[in-house]
Amino acid sequence: MKKELGLITLLFISMFSSADWLDVNMPVGVTDISQDVFGLHMLMFWIMVAIGVVVFGVLFYAMWKYRRSNNKKPAKFEENHKLEMAWTIVPTIILVLMALPASSLLKKMYDHDAEEGGIDIQVIGWQWKWQYKYLDEKVGEKPLSFFSNLTTPADQYETNQAEKGAHYLLEVDEEVVVPINTPIRFLITSNDVIHSWYMSDFAVKQDAIPGFINVAKTTINVPGTYRGNCTELCGERHAYMPIVVRAVTEEEYQDWIQQKRDAAEQLAFLTEKEWTVDELLSQGEEIYNTRCAACHQINGAGIPGFYPALAGSAVVMNDKSAQIEILMEGIRGSQMQSFAEQLNEVEMASVITFTRMSWNNDKNGDGTVVVPKDIVDYKNINL
């Protein structure tokens, strides 16, 4: 016991010496709604504290006052109708007083969701990443769309060899950029299982459900980078699909949209380019490690019962067109999802080439290289 107490004391000391211990309450957040929610939360909290002080006060007083050594003869009463009426009616009144502000805030939140105007962003949950589609901003004919993947390197969490960064598990490759002081309507859905899009700074948590579109509207008052999580168990890497929203001024937002458009044009040029096998392989390995290895593993061996091995797989060794089809369409009823929107033609070709050339697949199979043009051809025929 002494040792444990010492350890606990030590932990408390170390805790108070860092600033993190202040994180014991809900964030106030950066939207009008989130501030209202925080106010409601604190109101409820203090009501609970007040009730607790009264109830536990009476209990502890009675426990001390009527201990046997102090009170040999117990009373005999079994009921008291007035008292019982009182402690039924008074709590009822308190509950109504609690429910009324809660109901009106809830109504306000729903009204806000229903208001016209603002930017529409579709949010799609995937195992285990988020896709964002800016429905009002077109790139070519399609809406601006990208995937947001965790960027914390595996050596920070799997092997724990590297020191954990400041935004450990809360950092992504593509942030959702939005303007401040503009209503943003998130249209939330899912591609596979149920996820939940949770940004506590906006007091937004909406389940992403396949076949449903849930609406959450928010107007951010303060520029900054805000981080959130998936909050519905969605399988193995549930803890590894964070959300990062960067709120900027309207001007910066327009610049960012322009950059996205330029990047799309640049990509069209890259697809035309002649790629060497080495270029494809080095890019393919990087993509494999960030997008595929979570399931199929770094060594391509998969996880028996969950994810098939790619090393020695007949499709990966021999049937180039079947492999392209699987990556483009996914496999229905399994966790293999479609990568058609997640990877561009160059990325798709290089990761396929990488799997076909690794783990002796090239020696045991046909060792064909897949180039971006193969993917373009597939899209022209099938999409």
Add this chain to the structure above:
Amino acid sequence: MSAVVEHHDHDHGPKKGLTRWLFTTNHKDIGTLYLWFSFLMFLTGGAMAMGIRAELFEPGLQLLDPIKYNQLVTMHGLIMIFGGVMPAFVGLANWLIPMQIGAPDMALPRMNNLSFWLLPSAFTILLSTAFMEGGMPGFGWTFYAPLSTNYPNIAYFVFAIHIMGISSIMGSINVIVTIMNMRAPGITLMKMPLFVWSWLITAYLLIAVMPVLAGAVTMLLMDAYFGTSFFDAAGGGDPVLFQHIFWFFGHPEVYIMILPAFGITSHIISTFSRKPLFGHASMVYAMVSIAVLSFVVWAHHMFTVGMPLVAELFFMWATMLIAIPTGVKVFNWVATIFKGSITYETPMLFAIAFVVLFTIGGFSGLMLAITPADFQYHDTYFVVAHFHYVLVPGAVFSIMAAVYYWLPKWTGNMYDETMGKLHFWLSFIGVNVTFFPQHFVGLAGMPRRYADYALQFAEWNAISSIGAFLFGASQLLFLYIVVKSVFAGKKATAQVWDGARGLEWTVASPAPYHTFEIPPKITKSTKV
């Protein structure tokens, strides 16, 4: 009824050896089997919790990969609910209901034997998945579709749930038939002890909702193996429908795990305050109201699925209503203590801790009912803290209180009081150090069912893990105390506790193998 009822027939004692336990139809034997089984499951599920807390001791993955982590989280929930808490209450029901109503045994003794022996079979099937390719279920005890429909080995999970459900339904029928038909003449419904009342209500809840759970798992099985699309949006199904069905079972299930605890606590607090329970009738009405309300609040588990405003408002208001009868119960307990002559033996310590910590769980429950705030709390550690406060220092503490309280009646020996108190204080400290910090990380935004977490939550998680290890280790002490009292200890009198009321205290300690073969005479002055 202070005289000890002499046992007159010595020919019908228990059989010897293993067959006694395999073929027994004696309510006391079956009660003992249930209690030991639940203790075994409590230690198994507890070991899994230790694994979970060890992994969460610091950020990063150290001991488990995320698949194994999810499996432990899932199995911890399933084992503690269906293997730990529920069988423990059934065990207590078996031991106590016949003795408290003056009946010779349960009404359906052979079915009683079957409903127990189904349980080890169900858990063998469920746990056998640990040795299969793909492993144990890892989709959370709530098994939300469509995550669960694509999971390996779910047929085993479904089959195990069916068997547990059959066992529960048979147990409930037995309880209801016993209470309705076998009360000693003179024990009217409103005179019935509160533990019996709490179980009568619980049994009706079980019969009402277990078939709903069976329906949910069957639809899941059909989706997974027979090509239906109940819950698959791509086939025209509805994933939210699953949650409505599940929580229509799941919320009454929560009260199934707490109503018997209310009954136990009422007995113990009255005994050690040496005062009759305050508001016996209002306690009954409160439990009935809680049970009825439990059918109309299920969607408060689903505030974030995107329901229309009216639905959210309805479920918020309905949920808050439950605070009224629950409050009445807490006030009644406080009033029972008031002006009593109180001593603090181990059962009383656990019972008082139950009242205080369950109430804290009730406070966080009330906060969770507030829909706009729930958008922040939902599926964070705030919820984990809430339901562990009502289930561990709630249901589990009440079971421990019950074991200490009735153990002398069961074994004939007093347990070691000093050790019992030590066990209480270690558990009390352990439970609060484990679960109180989880309120903080939850409010600060740490989602539940996470194998790994952001650095800001590290300190509180480390403290929570230390508390969990303390709580886990102190349960081995509990095991030691119980085993010791089976074999040795100061001989207990029939009355055991001077303030205790009820027919079970009129028979010798240990209770003879057969009691009340002739119904006891109940007069106006009999305290039941």
